[in-house]
Structures are given as structure tokens and as C-alpha cells.
Amino acid sequence: MCNCAAYNSDELYTWCTNCGNYGIHASIKRALADKNIKPSEVLLCFDIGCHGNGADKINAYSVHGLHGRILPFAAGAAIANKAVTTIAFGGDGGTLSEGINHLIHSIRANYNFTFVLHDNSNYGLTTGQASATTKQGLEMNSSPSGVTSDTLIPMELVLSLKPSFAARTFSGNIKHMESIFKQAIEHEGFSYVEVLQSCPTYNKVTPHEWYAQRVYDVSTLEDYDSSDLELARKVAQDVQDKIAIGVLYLNKDKKDYYSRLASRKSIKTELVEEVKGYNVGNIIDKFR
Amino acid sequence: MYNNFRSAIKIGGESGQGINSVGKALAYTLKYSGFYTFGYREYPSIIEGGFASYQVDFSGVPINSSSKNIDLAICISRAAIHKMLPELNRNGVLIHSVIRFSLNKEEALLIQKNNIKVFYIDVFTIIKAINANRLVQNTILLGAAIKLLKVDIEFAQKALGKVLNVDKKVLDLNFTALQAGYEFEIDAEVIDLPASATKENPKDDFLMLGNNAIALGAVKAGVRAYYSYPMTPTSSILEFLADLEIETGMVVKQAEDEITAVQMALGTMHMGSRALVATSGGGFDLMTESLSMAAITEIPLVIVLGQRPGPATGLPTWTATGDLNLAVYSGHGEFVRCVVAISDIESAYYLIQKAFNIAETFQIPVIVLTDKQVNESMFQGNKFTAEIVIERGLINDSKTSERYQLTKSGISPRWLPGSSEKTFIANSDEHFFNGRLTEDETEVQLMVEKRMKKETGLLKVIPDPQLFGKRSGDVLLVSWGSPKNTILDFLNLVKGDSKLDFTYLHYEYLFPLKTELFEKLVKNFKRVVLIENNYFGQLGQLIKKETGYNFKEKVLKYNGRPFFLEDLLDYFNYGRTMERPKILK
Ligand SMILES: Cc1ncc(C[n+]2csc(CCOP(=O)(O)OP(=O)(O)O)c2C)c(N)n1
Numbered sequence: 001m002c003n004c005a006a007y008n009s010d011e012l013y014t015w016c017t018n019c020g021n022y023g024i025h026a027s028i029k030r031a032l033a034d035k036n037i038k039p040s041e042v043l044l045c046f047d048i049g050c051h052g053n054g055a056d057k058i059n060a061y062s063v064h065g066l067h068g069r070i071l072p073f074a075a076g077a078a079i080a081n082k083a084v085t086t087i088a089f090g091g092d093g094g095t096l097s098e099g100i101n102h103l104i105h106s107i108r109a110n111y112n113f114t115f116v117l118h119d120n121s122n123y124g125l126t127t128g129q130a131s132a133t134t135k136q137g138l139e140m141n142s143s144p145s146g147v148t149s150d151t152l153i154p155m156e157l158v159l160s161l162k163p164s165f166a167a168r169t170f171s172g173n174i175k176h177m178e179s180i181f182k183q184a185i186e187h188e189g190f191s192y193v194e195v196l197q198s199c200p201t202y203n204k205v206t207p208h209e210w211y212a213q214r215v216y217d218v219s220t221l222e223d224y225d226s227s228d229l230e231l232a233r234k235v236a237q238d239v240q241d242k243i244a245i246g247v248l249y250l251n252k253d254k255k256d257y258y259s260r261l262a263s264r265k266s267i268k269t270e271l272v273e274e275v276k277g278y279n280v281g282n283i284i285d286k287f288r
Numbered sequence: 289m290y291n292n293f294r295s296a297i298k299i300g301g302e303s304g305q306g307i308n309s310v311g312k313a314l315a316y317t318l319k320y321s322g323f324y325t326f327g328y329r330e331y332p333s334i335i336e337g338g339f340a341s342y343q344v345d346f347s348g349v350p351i352n353s354s355s356k357n358i359d360l361a362i363c364i365s366r367a368a369i370h371k372m373l374p375e376l377n378r379n380g381v382l383i384h385s386v387i388r389f390s391l392n393k394e395e396a397l398l399i400q401k402n403n404i405k406v407f408y409i410d411v412f413t414i415i416k417a418i419n420a421n422r423l424v425q426n427t428i429l430l431g432a433a434i435k436l437l438k439v440d441i442e443f444a445q446k447a448l449g450k451v452l453n454v455d456k457k458v459l460d461l462n463f464t465a466l467q468a469g470y471e472f473e474i475d476a477e478v479i480d481l482p483a484s485a486t487k488e489n490p491k492d493d494f495l496m497l498g499n500n501a502i503a504l505g506a507v508k509a510g511v512r513a514y515y516s517y518p519m520t521p522t523s524s525i526l527e528f529l530a531d532l533e534i535e536t537g538m539v540v541k542q543a544e545d546e547i548t549a550v551q552m553a554l555g556t557m558h559m560g561s562r563a564l565v566a567t568s569g570g571g572f573d574l575m576t577e578s579l580s581m582a583a584i585t586e587i588p589l590v591i592v593l594g595q596r597p598g599p600a601t602g603l604p605t606w607t608a609t610g611d612l613n614l615a616v617y618s619g620h621g622e623f624v625r626c627v628v629a630i631s632d633i634e635s636a637y638y639l640i641q642k643a644f645n646i647a648e649t650f651q652i653p654v655i656v657l658t659d660k661q662v663n664e665s666m667f668q669g670n671k672f673t674a675e676i677v678i679e680r681g682l683i684n685d686s687k688t689s690e691r692y693q694l695t696k697s698g699i700s701p702r703w704l705p706g707s708s709e710k711t712f713i714a715n716s717d718e719h720f721f722n723g724r725l726t727e728d729e730t731e732v733q734l735m736v737e738k739r740m741k742k743e744t745g746l747l748k749v750i751p752d753p754q755l756f757g758k759r760s761g762d763v764l765l766v767s768w769g770s771p772k773n774t775i776l777d778f779l780n781l782v783k784g785d786s787k788l789d790f791t792y793l794h795y796e797y798l799f800p801l802k803t804e805l806f807e808k809l810v811k812n813f814k815r816v817v818l819i820e821n822n823y824f825g826q827l828g829q830l831i832k833k834e835t836g837y838n839f840k841e842k843v844l845k846y847n848g849r850p851f852f853l854e855d856l857l858d859y860f861n862y863g864r865t866m867e868r869p870k871i872l873k
Contacts, residue, residue, distance in 0.1 A: 041706060043706070055725075066578065066581050072547070072548040072552045073552070080560065083706060102544070104544075271513060275561055284504065287494035
């Protein structure tokens with residue numbers, strides 16, 4: 001049995017006091033331990049940002065990649081060895097600006113790994129500039145007269161792509177995050193998990209309490225059906241008054257990337273087990 | 289006996305007229321009839337129209353380059369006639385299927401002066417007679433051409449079967465068209481080819497593009513995933529590997545962009561499989577941040593950089609070797625890398641395999657340079673001689689190891705995520721032993737030096753540049769990439785001529801640069817000539833930076849075209865020393 005402590009590292013956290021990242025880390029450890037996945041059986045892939053500074057504060061095989069590029073890295077890793085559980089983490093800056101194309105195509109491809117979006121509605125590590133999810137009109141570092149662009153609601157974008165798994169959770173609710181992370185890990189395909197994350201330093205307008213007062217789990221709704229995409233799109237829209245969390249949408253029938261590959265149909269081994277010299281004589285002969 | 293015999297046939301028309309297929313079919317036909325061939329393709333970056341051509345040079349000895357001038361022109365469009373007429377050698381023959389065209393005064397004079405024969409093949413009457421459509425006019429002309437060349441039609445049939453990727457019905461139609469072209473009465477001379485070389489029989493040789501050989505080298509090396517975004521001149525690697533995916537079991541993925549492709553490759557390599565990416569300059573530019581990440585995380589990486597002329601979109605379908613500087617200096621920060629350049633199918637096949645061994649052994653990025661002239665030309669070969677053993681540099685027991693521990697060689701123990709209880713972090717932030725972040729001045733310095741130390745070991749395994757010829761003489765030629773082929777063909781051609789004594793030094797491993805042999809040799813030659821398919825003479829610049837040697841003589845070509853034989857014959861003041869086919873009355 002694996003316990004949570006196995007994931008503890010000797011390194012000290014460097015996040016601000018009350019940062020939402022603490023809760024997210026605690027929950028991911030609990031989810032992994034509860035699923036009895038050992039630190040050596042997981043690959044945790046971190047983007048660059050405040051959340052990414054937690055990459056070496058957790059004991060596991062981990063990667064700290066480039067800003068906005070963690071999704072394709074994780075995809076390549078997940079393809080290479082399915083025996084290792086792959087989880088990627090990114091901020092709203094890296095994911096929804098620098099590398100937004102990767103989010104779109106990862107959902108389309110339905111790679112089999114979990115992606116956790118740390119949405120704190122700003123660029124934390126570069127000291128509080130606006131991100132795509134910052135509310136329009138807010139005065140931010142480098143937008144002193146207020147953010148001019150429209151605000152993006154990431155779940156609307158994600159649902160428009162008909163994902164196989166889309167969930168939302170809140171960095172102030174460890175139990176909820178843990179439960180969502182576990183379901184995301186279990187799901188075969190691209191599991192999109194959006195965490196509404198408080199940022200006590202740069203996001204003063206939607207602090208912990210603000211979210212805590214507004215979030216509700218969709219499972220508390222009468223007749224909520226997580227296989228109903230239209231319903232999911234409806235509840236996802238409100239990010240101001242009543243904010244839906246939980247598994248908003250799930251499509252179990254969608255095949256994950258790997259199972260769609262004709263070339264891998266009857267192959268039982270992993271790509272990492274297949275590096276050896278191959279005989280290409282037959283192929284060469286076709287050119288004679 | 290016929291070492292000196294060389295001839296060239298060029299088919300010209302519009303993009304979309306099947307120029308490439310009939311060109312390849314012609315190369316196979318000539319190979320089946322016992323010649324050594326080289327196929328060179330020119331085409332504009334459009335799908336229909338414009339001027340496209342396929343040239344097959346052939347000889348009694350192996351050749352890997354094209355001549356600028358041709359002996360037989362096969363023209364399917366009016367533009368082709370005007371374009372190719374001036375390229376014909378004396379006594380050349382032009383056959384065409386263009387009903388109406390008019391020659392200007394100069395062209396008429398040229399025909400007279402050079403004794404050129406022009407024949408019209410009435411393909412449209414033939415097409416009607418055999419109940420086919422316009423698309424087979426190239427095959428009809430092929431039939432007429434091989435008749436002129438006195439080549440057995442069976443060879444052309446076999447060639448069409450090999451090259452045309454069509455169903456039986458369409459293939460049969462092409463056979464009919466070929467036969468009809470063959471039977472078309474040309475009231476004319478025949479082109480007399482010498483009997484082909486008898487010593488070795490190239491009939492069983494293979495003909496493949498540089499891109500085929502790159503892909504085959506990758507399959508051979510145990511590359512299990514290929515990620516790429518299409519870009520000429522490497523797109524056909526993607527197509528070829530995709531066509532082979534069921535046979536090889538590889539994951540072949542057309543990524544959403546080049547950044548994705550290279551990051552996916554890093555993910556796959558990090559886990560411990562082998563993944564390849566290939567692109568051209570523009571796509572490589574996008575990959576350079578990831579190159580830098582590969583360096584600091586010490587994740588092995590191999591990128592094929594297929595050069596075409598830039599800057600920017602440049603000349604998408606033409607050739608250059610202008611990205612040596614890009615390969616050597618790209619990526620932010622300072623780090624050790626290895627840059628190699630292939631020049632033909634043999635080097636493509638084995639350098640890809642070596643690239644993976646170097647990338648994994650030294651845990652560094654390796655850039656494999658190629659150029660359109662290699663990627664898309666069709667080379668003839670018989671077997672790949674080099675047998676390369678896979679080297680991965682992995683350790684089995686990681687219990688007492690740290691992933692980034694300091695070592696004498698700078699190479700730290702590497703094991704695969706998931707393979708051991710001992711975990712580590714691959715960190716793009718500066719880090720210490722186990723990958724944890726550090727900003728400590730001593731630790732940072734130690735880590736930088738650890739990674740840099742790899743260059744010493746790398747220089748030990750990198751071979752010297754290849755030497756063709758003696759260690760002293762009149763002229764030392766220095767080059768890299770596809771110009772090698774023209775240079776060697778040129779040397780072969782002028783071998784008997786005692787005017788000048790040539791040696792060629794070929795740089796296959798370009799960075800870090802080995803200079804000892806070069807420095808020894810330059811003292812022994814009267815002239816040292818740098819030959820490059822770019823403007824700066826980038827290898828020359830690199831050599832100068834490392835040795836202080838200043839090339840006084842440079843032959844640089846930067847108009848999108850490869851080096852043709854005539855470029856070197858003219859530069860060194862040789863006449864046309866090749867023996868040409870005879871036209872019989
Ligand atoms: C290519 C590149 N551009 C810019 C940066 C600088 N940078 C680092 S983190 C960051 C934004 C972080 O915001 P977010 O992704 O939301 O993560 P957070 O810090 O809020 O967790 C930026 C712009 C970088 N590291 N790389």
C-alpha cells in the first residue's frame with residue numbers, strides 16, 4: 001500500500017502563504033496514494049509558472065518543461081509507456097495563451113493522460129499580469145487602465161471540442177479535488193481538470209472566500225447527466241454567480257489516442273520496450 | 289571501359305502532368321537495362337502548372353549528380369520546349385507532344401548550330417486510338433523515348449509497375465500507352481548507347497530517395513515514434529513512415545506544429561523509447577527552445593534539419609546548404625551538441641543510426657543536416673554496408689546513483705522513468721544532482737561545467753573528415769552535404785587527365801569541428817578550394833573560427849540549384865570530357 005508521505009520531498013515549498021497550489025499538491029498526493037500508485041510509477045509533468053515551481057517539491061518522477069509546452073511533452077511520454085501514469089500541470093497563462101493550440105489538439109487527439117489546469121486568473125510567476133481568464137476591465141500589472149480583451153471561459157472552449165472528460169474543481173476543497181483527480185486518472189483518454197485556484201497575492205477580486213461562496217457540485221443538481229454535452233455547456237457558462245464544479249462532462253465511448261492507432265493494434269509491448277535493431281531488408285527490396 | 293560515358297535525359301512539363309512518376313520510371317528502366325542512374329527533380333511550389341522536370345543522368349559507373357546539359361529532352365508542355373532547348377548538348381534530340389508552338393529566331397539558330405533533332409509525337413491521336421485520357425501522354429512519350437534509346441520495352445514495363453501506385457486497370461492502360469508510344473514511327477536516327485558496364489551488374493540495385501534512406505535508418509535504429517509537421521524537403525519521410533506503420537508498428541503522428549513534434553519526441557525519448565523529428569529551417573526555428581531544453585534536462589534528442597534556401601519561406605522546393613550556422617548556433621544558452629550532415633543514401637542510413645547512439649550516450653541533442661538535393665533526389669545503391677550496433681548509455685542499477693551527478697566525462701547515469709524506485713526530476717530550471725532547482729553559485733557552475741565536459745568525449749568518438757584522394761597534390765577541395773556527390777563525380781571524370789591533381793576532404797561530422805586533418809593537409813596543397821551551396825561559405829567560416837585558416841578560393845552557389853558537373857568542369861577550366869551517346873543515321 002502506498003501512502004501519501006511517500007510523495008513528500010525534502011525540498012521546502014516556495015509559494016506565497018495561502019497559495020492555492022498547496023491544496024492542489026496535497027490533493028494530488030492523496031489521489032495517487034489512494035489509487036496505490038507509487039512515486040516511481042508516475043510521471044508528473046509541470047509547465048513553467050508558480051505551479052511549476054512545485055515540480056521538485058514532490059517526490060516522484062517529474063519533469064519541469066517549457067512555458068506553454070507541457071501538453072505535447074506529456075503526450076509523447078504517455079504514448080511511450082502506458083505503464084507509467086502521466087499527469088500534466090499547467091497555468092492559465094501557459095495553457096490558454098502561450099500554448100493554447102496544444103490544449104485544443106490534445107483534446108482532439110484524446111491522449112491518455114490527466115491535465116490539471118491551475119487557473120488563478122493571472123500570470124503569477126511573472127508578477128501578476130493579465131491572463132486570458134482575467135476579467136475584462138480589471139487593472140493588472142501591465143494593464144494599468146484595465147484589461148481590454150474579452151475574458152475567456154476555458155470550460156466553454158474545452159466543451160466545444162467534445163472532450164472525453166471535463167471536470168472542474170476548487171483549490172479550497174481538498175476532498176473534492178482528490179475525488180476529481182482520482183476519476184481523471186482512472187479515465188482512459190484526455191482528462192481535463194480545471195482547478196479554480198485562489199492567488200492571494202495577485203488576484204484580490206476572486207479570493208478563496210469568493211469561490212467558496214459560489215461553487216456547487218453538479219451532482220447536487222437534480223437530474224444532472226454528465227453524458228449530456230448541452231447540459232454541461234449550459235452550466236459551464238456561469239463563472240460569476242453560481243459556479244459549477246464536479247465532472248461536468250464524460251464520454252466513455254470515445255477511444256483514447258493509442259487505441260485509435262492501427263499500427264499498434266495487436267502489439268502488447270510498450271514503445272520503451274521496443275528499442276532494438278530492426279531488419280529492413282524486406283523494405284529495401286521493394287526499391288529494387 | 290565506359291567510365292567516361294555519361295548521358296542525361298530530362299522530362300519537362302507542368303506540375304500535375306506526372307513528371308515525377310515518368311521520371312522515376314525512366315530511371316528504373318535504365319537501371320534494369322544495366323546502367324547506373326541518378327534522378328534529380330525540379331519543381332515549383334505549386335500543385336498544378338508552372339514548369340517541373342525530372343532529369344535522369346546515367347552512366348556505366350556509379351554516379352550521384354546531375355549535369356546541367358542534356359542529350360534527350362522529353363517535353364510535355366510548350367514552356368518545357370523553350371526551357372529545355374538551350375540545355376541540349378550538340379546532336380541532342382527533343383521529342384514533344386505539343387501541337388502548336390513557334391520557335392524564335394535564336395532558338396531556330398540554336399537547333400541548326402547544335403544539330404538538334406526535334407520530333408513531334410502525336411499523342412492525342414494515340415490517346416484516341418487506345419481510348420485513354422490525357423494523363424497517359426507522359427507514358428506514351430516514355431515509350432517513344434526508350435525506342436529511340438533502343439532499350440528493351442520489358443524494362444520499361446517493369447519500371448512502370450514499380451513506380452506507378454495504381455490499380456491493375458490503370459496500369460494496363462499505361463502498358464498500352466507505353467506500347468503505342470514505342471510503336472510510334474519516328475522517322476529518325478536512333479540514339480546509340482554503349483553496352484552497359486559488365487563488371488558489376490546494377491540491375492538488382494535499389495533506387496531510393498534520400499528521405500527513404502533516412503526513414504529506413506530510423507526504423508533500423510529502433511525509432512518507435514515519428515512526430516512531424518509537413519515541410520519540404522522532409523515531408524516524404526512522414527509519408528513513407530506512415531505508409532510503413534502497419535509493417536513497423538511505429539507510432540507515426542502528424543503533429544499540430546513543429547513545437548509539438550519536438551516536445552512529443554522529448555517526452556518519448558525521456559521515457560526511454562526512440563523518437564525522431566524532421567523538419568526544414570522554418571520548423572527548426574520553432575524547435576529551438578526545445579533544443580535548449582533537451583540540453584539542460586539532458587534528454588537525448590535527434591532532429592533532422594532538411595535545408596532549403598531561406599530566409600523565411602525562401603524557395604520551398606529548391607536546395608541549399610545554408611543552415612549550418614542555424615544548426616550550430618541555435619537555441620539559447622550555451623550547451624554541447626553534435627551536428628552531422630548526410631550527403632547520400634548510404635550516409636543517411638547510417639548517420640541516423642549513429643545520431644541516436646550519440647544522442648543517448650552523451651545525453652545531448654544531435655542535429656542531422658540534409659538538403660533538398662539529398663532528401664528528394666533518387667540515388668542508386670546495392671546494399672548498406674555499415675552495420676551499426678545500438679548504444680544507449682543506460683544504467684541498470686540506479687540505487688546509489690543520482691541522475692545528474694558529477695562525473696569526469698560529464699555524462700551522468702541515466703535510467704528510465706518507471707524503471708527504478710529511485711526517482712528524479714528532469715528540470716529545465718538549473719538544478720543539482722537529483723534535478724532539484726538550484727540558484728547557488730557553486731552548484732550552478734559545477735553543473736554547467738559537468739554538461740560542457742561532454743564535448744571532450746564527443747570529440748574522441750567523432751571521426752575525422754573523410755579523405756578522398758592523396759594527402760598532397762595540386763588542389764584540395766573542402767565541402768559538406770550534397771556537393772560531395774558532384775565533387776566526386778567530377779573527380780572521377782577528370783581522373784585520367786593529368787592537368788591537376790585533386791583531393792577531396794568531406795566533412796560529415798561538422799560540430800564540434802575536427803580540425804587536425806585539415807590543418808595537416810592545407811600545407812600540402814597548392815590550392816585549397818571551399819565549395820558550398822550557400823553565400824557565406826559557412827563551413828569555411830567555422831574552420832576559420834577554429835583554426836584561423838582563411839579560404840582564399842571559394843566556389844559558392846546560392847541560387848537554389850545544386851552543383852552541376854559543369855559548375856566544377858568550368859571552374860577548373862576543363863572542357864566537356866564526358867563521352868556522349870552517338871546518334872546513328
Ligand atoms: C517562452 C517563455 N515566455 C515567457 C516566459 C516567462 N513566464 C514564466 S511563467 C509565465 C506566466 C505564468 O503564468 P501561468 O502560466 O498562469 O502560471 P502561474 O505562474 O500563474 O502558476 C511567464 C510569462 C517563459 N518562461 N518562457
